[in-house]
Amino acid sequence: MKRRPERPAATPTPAGSPAPPDGQDGRKRVVIEAVTPEIDAGRFPAKRVTGETVTVEADIFGDGHDTVVAVLRYRHQSAGDWIEVPMSPLPNDRWRGEFPVTELGRYLFTLEGWIDHFETWRRQLAKRIEAGQDVTIEFESGARMVEAAAARATGSVAEASSLAAMAQAIRVGGTRGIDAINSELSALMRRFAERSRATTYPRELEVVVEPVKARFSSWYELFPRSTGVAGKHGTFKDVERLLPEVARMGFDVLYLPPIHPIGKTHRKGANNKPAAEGEPGSPWAIGSEQGGHKSVHPELGTLDDFRHLVSAAAEQGIDVALDIAFQCSPDHPYTREHPEWFKHRPDGSIQYAENPPKKYEDIYPFDFETEHWRELWQELLSIFLFWSEQGVRIFRVDNPHTKPFGFWEWLVGEVRRSNPDVILLSEAFTRPSRPNLWPNTPDILTEYLQTGGKPAFQARLVLAATLGASYGIYGPAFELMESRPREQGSEEYLDSEKYQLRAWDRKAPDSLRELIAIVNRVRHENPALQTDRGLRFHPTENDQLLAYSKSSPDNSNIVLAVVNCDPHHVQRGMVNLPLEELGIERDRPYQAHELITGARYIWNGPRNYVEINPYAMPAQLFRFRRRVRSEHDFEYFM
């Protein structure tokens, strides 16, 4: 019976009709599809951070009415063996399983499903017995399945003999047979299941696991050169002096614009005019005779000074993030050593950056279509690796959208292969963008901030810090509410730090630093604000009021934000909350605890009145507590 016949024994089929698929077993009856997470048929990995759980779902079904079983298999890329966990059926052929990701790097997972003949038999036997049918033959069928499992349990002597005994008991039938069909037997039958016809999902899917800061981080950008005392050029040592202040505001990433030597040719001066003698130039015009992307601008200090800054920051829980801008000033060593990495004009000169008719003659872009792209890619990778060796764990990538996608995919993979703890934050032009919200940057002072005064800064701070689990500000321009544009209609700052040193009065009384500290503390105290997955918007009955909530993965922590987007007028209106989703009982009052001011309100039902005066505070953050005792109203909410 076990031999595979050479030719069909059946009625001859018409000429030309091929045999059923060779090399495949047509008896694999389970189908696995619609797997999540799966991005572009496995082309790209899903992302998680350490400590999270990967929840895997799939449609898993067979033909007919037999019982289906499914398992999830996973392993870290560095582990040889798969770990297998059972999946549970949800309604409508959907199945779910999960696994924890505790290590950085790549995890692989796949699924397997099969028809469980024993469980099918067990289920049907119960129905037959209930209907009073003669089940003598069914007992025999079951005994044979258990014997087959015993035969598969080679190497597990005790289990094999248990199974053999159970098979015999079932064969005898009657009460003894029924008693033998217990949970111990089910567990053994599952362990030694017949899986030769199991369907394995054809793809091994990937999950990239990053450090927690890839999901939840608070960024503060500053220009080191503006941190000097008495108008002097700032240094890494000056930045070190400011670390306690950055930490006090609650930031855990300190992001620096490029720290490399700055080119002199076509250097730009204050307010983007040609530089006069002595002007410092733009840090993004990278490279001079003093070095390129692996060198430090001498006026900032030495490489040792930089490493010291990185260590000192780490002691305060702060990562120093470096800006990686892949472009060169005309004075960059690459332009002499590797002219083949740049595009040349018919006159032999290197092609500068331009967006016709605009010309950026102080910047040479790399030519990613060069014949020598392999060497170029290697060199650019070596820049990341160089700074990784100096202790940098976070990079912010400038203008990624002007370099090929294939280049980034390769580079990110290579960087992470040796440095799985490194995080790359892409500037916002890529598709899709990583959510990281910035109310201002050195390039962008929005009209809203130019004209909205303090309420505008406060509102945008709360929006960024609560809509995005990762967010950042460019300071001290932000907390000191710098709002002057270079000219009417421009989003450029007047006297932008991109082109000149600025002296900031960091101790100014009218600073947002206290509010920033409170908002960052609220972020740290509320897991709901540490992920973007639980974001929901809620209808308000006033277009100027924006309401949304975030919830933690286990739903135990929920924060509601209501923001008055009108920086000039008091706005009031009803906010509609989906109480059930928020875990609040419909018919009982609940406490709304405002987290910025500490005020506590008793709310009732899904519609609640909110009135926000932007001159007091344009945003409110609520955490809800339901009442568990009726006396001592405020003490017994939980």
Added chain:
Amino acid sequence: MKRRPERPAATPTPAGSPAPPDGQDGRKRVVIEAVTPEIDAGRFPAKRVTGETVTVEADIFGDGHDTVVAVLRYRHQSAGDWIEVPMSPLPNDRWRGEFPVTELGRYLFTLEGWIDHFETWRRQLAKRIEAGQDVTIEFESGARMVEAAAARATGSVAEASSLAAMAQAIRVGGTRGIDAINSELSALMRRFAERSRATTYPRELEVVVEPVKARFSSWYELFPRSTGVAGKHGTFKDVERLLPEVARMGFDVLYLPPIHPIGKTHRKGANNKPAAEGEPGSPWAIGSEQGGHKSVHPELGTLDDFRHLVSAAAEQGIDVALDIAFQCSPDHPYTREHPEWFKHRPDGSIQYAENPPKKYEDIYPFDFETEHWRELWQELLSIFLFWSEQGVRIFRVDNPHTKPFGFWEWLVGEVRRSNPDVILLSEAFTRPSRPNLWPNTPDILTEYLQTGGKPAFQARLVLAATLGASYGIYGPAFELMESRPREQGSEEYLDSEKYQLRAWDRKAPDSLRELIAIVNRVRHENPALQTDRGLRFHPTENDQLLAYSKSSPDNSNIVLAVVNCDPHHVQRGMVNLPLEELGIERDRPYQAHELITGARYIWNGPRNYVEINPYAMPAQLFRFRRRVRSEHDFEYFM
């Protein structure tokens, strides 16, 4: 410059850092993703019918701001050469192209995109000239690109020399240079584009093209054995006699339950009781000593008679559809010739069908887990091929969900490989089901039809015929409004034709045959009802009123259906129409032409009052005409 160096010339990279991907060109800068139609990453083909157009869309983009160009390539499986058509950009990096499918079988398509350096140059040159810049060098850059194209135009002598001349004109510059940059040059540059770094989508996707009846067909099911005169067993000749009536009602598929010899063992009689002597049995208990799935039940006639019926039906535009039920009576020849295709109980008997505690001892299912699955598959395929050779083009597949998915995928592919004009209609249990709506079947008499009287039959007819481009009825039970269940709470017919012959009074005055003819005529006159793609539901202000519209692919034909689902009471309410989507001007009256009664109404605006008396007609079908002249209201709507 063209040589590929053996080792990086750049700064040495850290040990262990691998070379950029080998065998790939890192300069392919275009990305193609999110292609539609694409099902499960190309695992399954999309479906179309002959004469349709396949509209292909994709996200296609590159890095930076250079101009991207994309083409769609397609071919029929039988054609060696690809046909290439340009794609057009839509907003947001989305691109669209299309191709017609005129032949049955499989089409393949894929996409290609590349950076168009010439077009980028042309666009930028215009901006430079407008800004009054010196463009001497840019003319030279352009001339070199055109020369390169001339070099690629080998074998196209005239074009190559045109291009060379244009290159020279551009090089000279000035007005002559600008004049040379014309649409002729653009066309030539597109034709001889530099595509060595084009990105080809990594998959060739498939489209299966079926006959039009796979999308649009009207099915009529009848039991041939009930078509006899004076209580005699009906024959294929009797069915032939009824063809004109079937055609008059507007049906184009005549679907017959299994026509094979019927088993005697455990035969079932009237109302599913054990058969008494002389009872005919169920046509689904297939096989007796007179033959199996490739034989004809002798009382229906001969195989010749059957072929004659198929030909006679074809003359009236009707396809005869055969029911394929892969199961056997205990008397089927397979049970003796191929016992290895069935599951055996421990006592050696063949396992009958069951759904414990229910037993169906007159039916043996095949065992798709048999060691001999290959031969079983071959034999089952040969059944389809046998009937195809008898002229059958449409099969209705019974209980497909109890056979493995892999089997069906293989079988459907094999049947279509030699018979691309064959259509398989799956009974409705599969995932996903092919939309084909049936208000009744020999198995299902819904409670709604049992209790709703004539309005219920009328409403369900219109719903099926207008919601589904393919629909069917089981007659004459349907048009004669047979509504008696076997027992209270059952959906089985009393005196079901599954188990006995029935004499139907096909000329009865109270028959729905005239309404059926009208509804089928409306379907034929309105392309909107011949596809399911343009279906939209519209809000009504009365839950008993169901409103929806269908539109043809080119939107030129739109039909609105309003159905009163309450068979007992007049229902009235407002129907809300999205006038813009329906192509109706908001501020002008428009004509609503009711297609069943022929009544014409003038409607105004999106909200219109509808009142439906189920005893008159529970459903209304409207076609809209907008007024083009103000006089002669009804003549000048179009």
